[in-house]
Amino acid sequence: MAITWRFSALADRHRALGSNLEDWGGMGTAWTYDKDQTEEYMAIRTKAGVMDVSGLKKVHINGPHASQVIDRATTRNVEKIQPGRSAYATMLDDRGKFIDDCVIYRMGPNSWMVVHGTGQGHEQLTMASSGRDVSVRFDDNLHDISLQGPLAVDYLEKHVEGIRKLRYFSHMHTTLFGFPVTISRTGYTGERGYEIFCRGQDAVAIWDRIVEEGAEMGIIPTRFTTLDLLRAESYLLFYPYDNSETYPFEDEPGGDTLWELGLDFTVSPGKTGFRGAEEHYRLKGKERFKIYGVKLEGTEPAEEGAPLLKDGKQVGVVTIGMYSPLNKHNVGIARMPVDCAVQGTPLTVKNATGEIACIAHPLPFHDPEKKRRTVRD
Numbered sequence: 001m002a003i004t005w006r007f008s009a010l011a012d013r014h015r016a017l018g019s020n021l022e023d024w025g026g027m028g029t030a031w032t033y034d035k036d037q038t039e040e041y042m043a044i045r046t047k048a049g050v051m052d053v054s055g056l057k058k059v060h061i062n063g064p065h066a067s068q069v070i071d072r073a074t075t076r077n078v079e080k081i082q083p084g085r086s087a088y089a090t091m092l093d094d095r096g097k098f099i100d101d102c103v104i105y106r107m108g109p110n111s112w113m114v115v116h117g118t119g120q121g122h123e124q125l126t127m128a129s130s131g132r133d134v135s136v137r138f139d140d141n142l143h144d145i146s147l148q149g150p151l152a153v154d155y156l157e158k159h160v161e162g163i164r165k166l167r168y169f170s171h172m173h174t175t176l177f178g179f180p181v182t183i184s185r186t187g188y189t190g191e192r193g194y195e196i197f198c199r200g201q202d203a204v205a206i207w208d209r210i211v212e213e214g215a216e217m218g219i220i221p222t223r224f225t226t227l228d229l230l231r232a233e234s235y236l237l238f239y240p241y242d243n244s245e246t247y248p249f250e251d252e253p254g255g256d257t258l259w260e261l262g263l264d265f266t267v268s269p270g271k272t273g274f275r276g277a278e279e280h281y282r283l284k285g286k287e288r289f290k291i292y293g294v295k296l297e298g299t300e301p302a303e304e305g306a307p308l309l310k311d312g313k314q315v316g317v318v319t320i321g322m323y324s325p326l327n328k329h330n331v332g333i334a335r336m337p338v339d340c341a342v343q344g345t346p347l348t349v350k351n352a353t354g355e356i357a358c359i360a361h362p363l364p365f366h367d368p369e370k371k372r373r374t375v376r377d
Helices: 011-016 037-046 066-073 121-128 152-156 200-217 226-234 277-282
Strands: 022-024 027-029 048-052 057-062 086-092 098-108 111-116 135-139 142-148 171-176 179-184 193-199 219-221 290-296 306-310 313-324 329-336 346-351 354-361
Touching: 011 027, 011 200, 037 048, 037 219, 037 226, 048 200, 048 226, 057 066, 057 121, 066 111, 066 121, 086 277, 098 121, 098 179, 111 121, 121 135, 142 152, 142 200, 152 193, 152 200, 179 200, 193 200, 200 219, 226 313, 226 329, 290 313, 290 346, 306 329, 313 346, 329 354
Parallel strands: 048 219
Antiparallel strands: 022 027, 048 142, 057 111, 057 135, 086 098, 098 111, 142 193, 171 179, 179 193, 290 329, 290 354, 306 313, 306 346, 313 329, 346 354
């Protein structure tokens, strides 16, 4: 059991499934269960899975200057986000280097919620709030239950009127099983899914009912680390595990540009004034590496951190790999030189068990047009 300072109300549910509750962002999180992880992956890809992602940090920003604070701290033009809508954004330091990603939710005219992971999001928002008429409050009572997969909407529409009409990156304030919740059509799986934000005192009842009622539809509890299988084929980066904080350059401090990570799309067109903006634009075309995909031969996946070779020499590293029994591909996310990040470039992955031939391949591998997560019906 990790030494943690944040606690999920669902901890006992995870322990009952075999989890030792490893630390993620200061919260004991279900990295393991006593069952086959492939079953969880298949459930989310073909039916649905329910996951506790309460370790994400929820920060409320309220007041007349709230939008200015978020505008300074993130790469998005926040005034284009309407109440009931949200946007994926990134945050940079003064060097123009990535320090966190987040989802920005507009709750009302001067009311926002920013949800981020283990990076410096809260600190960035707090710094940007200095001298502003605004409150920045970290909320650890608010839990986040993620219901992901193609049948998630079929289950929820039995209980929530209008859920099927909720658009991608939209949210609604409603009730679920009589409890007040905010349901957001977002997630981290590459599938149609929903995040249910609820009070800590309601989380167990909501979780138990979804697990009990969803069983007949094939909806099952899934561990947090099943996201690794899903993200590897859906091009979803996970700070710091794909970043130079984990795979540092020699004689350079940690930090990657959005151009290197392929996250430059998170900068609203023409936006200036956010922290690190000048350096961000200056560093375009100066990429030291690129995040790109690899497609391996066979069914043995690349190990996390496996060296990536070209002509026998290490040129990069595979940050995460997986073999999909559903899609029948052996794929991974890698950090590689810019000139290797071209479809078809022959490469080799060096696992502890031996070398595996592979080619460079564009991301994502699963649903490249993102139709599954954005579908309207």
